[in-house]
Amino acid sequence: MQKQDLAVLGAIAVGGGIGAVSRYGVGHLLPPVPGHIPWSTLLINTTGCLLIGVLMVLITEVWTVHRLVRPFFGVGILGGFTTFSTYAVEVHTLFDTADVVLPLVYLFGTVLAAVTAVMAGMAATRAISGVGSKSGDRV
Known part of the structure; x- marks a missing residue:
């Protein structure tokens, strides 16, 4: 494995740890109630998606960033924060x-x-940053 690959892996690992601990914290503050909508997972996944929309516009359209920003924040923190597997289990349990x-x-x-x-997230970030404000640009 090359040195550059180790840096990316490290950024993802550290970010993933932060995201997973954050998800645990939200789940602890808002525990699911059997037979009801699991609000913590819905909040986590929706917030994570909003933030990934913001992040992707910022790092691809607004700023020029270090190569580890996307793996750290996108794959790491937001990937560790959001959870498709918990969502799938909760859907099954609700059935x-x-x-x-x-x-x-x-x-x-x-x-x-x-x-x-x-x-x-993408539309708001573009509107606030002024990116994509020309006619014909879409979200």
């Missing part, structure tokens, strides 16, 4: 413990919230 409507609302609502959050 076992709740009426069929609630798990379907959570299943599709999370995807809608996540995609909307990414688009909102």
Whole structure:
């Protein structure tokens, strides 16, 4: 493994640790209630998607950044913070413990919230930074 690869791996590992501990903290403050929407996971994934939208515009359209910024913040912190696996388990658990409507609302609502959050983060960052303000530019 090359020295550059080790630096990227290190940035991802440190960032991932920060993100995972942050996710644990949110889950601890807002624990899931069996048979109800797991609000902590929804909040975590939606917030993470909003922040990845902000980050990607900042580091690809606004700033020129060090090569380790994207692995540290994007893959590391936000990758460690968000959680598809917990979401999938919670959807499965809701199908076992709740009426069929609630798990379907959570299943599709999370995807809608996540995609909307990414688009909102990108649009807001572009609007605030002035990037992409020419006519014809889209989110």
